[in-house]
Amino acid sequence: MDDLYISSVDEVSVNDVEMDGAVNVKIQWLVSKEMGPNFALRRFILGPGGQTPYHSHGWEHEVFVLKGHGTLVTGEERDETPISYGSVSYVPGCSMHQFRNSGEGDLEFLCIVPVEENDC
């Protein structure tokens, strides 16, 4: 932990997300939980028709959309907000959320999480 690290998205392995409710979702851990003491930086890639689970957990997300067009679904009411390049979100811990790709190409976004996973 706490070594300088410089890399590129092209050098980081891409893995399928196998969670229940995840459809056509891949993840890259750009800065892993082992590298830093406080937070980790991931890139998600949702193929056409892809979506993350509609779920909640005890930790927050901070999100920046890099590419594509999609929908951020939030709350018990499943409110839908369109997202595209430059969309930013803070999703509090313990709040329901889902990302859906609504475009014809990939939807890509960065999602930052704390290293420590709190319960709700």
Place this chain on the structure above:
Amino acid sequence: MDDLYISSVDEVSVNDVEMDGAVNVKIQWLVSKEMGPNFALRRFILGPGGQTPYHSHGWEHEVFVLKGHGTLVTGEERDETPISYGSVSYVPGCSMHQFRNSGEGDLEFLCIVPVEENDC
């Protein structure tokens, strides 16, 4: 704190960085330190010839380059690494670093910091 927030880079104010050593640097606090308990998400925009201070501080950076071409200068030796779209870095706390724009357009990158600013 801990309210859902959805916005866009186009909606967030852009401010000049007035620090000593900063040249042609603007910042947007996309997710501020008041919004979440653990970390904040900023976008930096370095105009042509722009650079951040060559400096260090007690907290880490996690960085993702969005646009342009530049150089990440690190360590006491001032090692230079080219950066462009998709470059990723973890810069540990208390380590010297500087971002320089080497291109003809803007250099833009996201830089995540912890809410708590530790001393070295």
